[in-house]
Amino acid sequence: MSDPDQPVTQAPAQDAHLREETIESSQVYKGHFIELRRDRVRLPDGREAPREYVVHPGAVMIVAMLPDGKLVMERQYRYPVRQTMIEFPAGKLDAGEGGLACAQRELWEETGYKAKRWAKAGIMHPVIGYATEIIEIWFADELTLGERHLDEGEFLDVFTASLDELEGWVRDGKLTDVKTIVGMMWLAKYRAGQWPLQWASVG
Template sequence: MDVSKPPFGDDDAHLRETTVSSQTVYQGHFLQLKRDEIALPDGGRAAREYVIHPGAVMIVAVLPDGRLVMERQYRYPVRQTMIEFPAGKLDAGEGGLACAQRELHEETGYRARRWARAGVMHPVIGYATEVIEIWFADELTLEQRHLDEGEFLDVFAASQDQLEAWMQAGQLTDAKTIVGMMWLQRWRAGHCQFDWQTVD
């Protein structure tokens, strides 16, 4: 049995919803709010409201001593300063690796010589199209960081044990960072292998 594939295949016709009409309710700087009328699998109708997001990356950057590069940033919607792995949204036409390299350097000042794509996550499937690519980076060198205008964040290093303790205590609650921790734990335990690429 191949445990890497779900046992139900592609048979989802009885679950699928189809678009009847679509309306843009709000167009912001980089987010768009849509309201669609949809047909349900049983023939009924319903409304779906959701956010169009350009996509993003998150970087699990490993320092030579094994600690991780972390950030503290105030997130206005939840009115809290959050502990997070470095992350950022894709620019138009930008690939995941290019975005990860750019965001890591801009936000933290670090450049990485080796990169590996771990996977993807959909953080808010109920109301947004956002997809986050999860990248690992190592062989780091520190340069000057270049924050965007209006961007304020602290950069620090933490061990895996510290991050796990903060998660347990409810002090680290950012979903993408928790998923990054899952990948980190599996990688360090030898349960998954990455296809590393060297970037000069």
């Protein structure tokens, strides 16, 4: 995990007039995998202001593609929003775990699928106003299905859907998960030949 007192990336020199500098940082809460911090920062005009944010270990999301073009999807109840959400498979990074290893583990544990080919598409910052979370976007194909191994206390349904179906659910407000919507956009660009991926065989 990165030092919470330091930004994840350094702002370019031309953005110096926008930067906020940390004066002090304190831990408010430390949970099972997230941490809440309260900082005091110096604004570009010299004044001071408070900042509260969640430190998150990072996560991965997997766009897993079947030979018929359909996608491996999940339905899972998300307690903070009190809704069952439609999502691509995803999960948080364990300490010291790389993105690919996490993507392979999460896909297998949650869905039972293993993939022979993987490609990292990019990253996203889903909640930049109050969390450090970064989600790596991974694509997987040449899938084989086995037995899934859910974590204790984890309950979810696995199903398949086409990109057209997902887009219709977004339009109708049935699919609102932002990481899944970003993954859909990336998939559409990939299939249109606009955003190529660098595939690698694994295992």
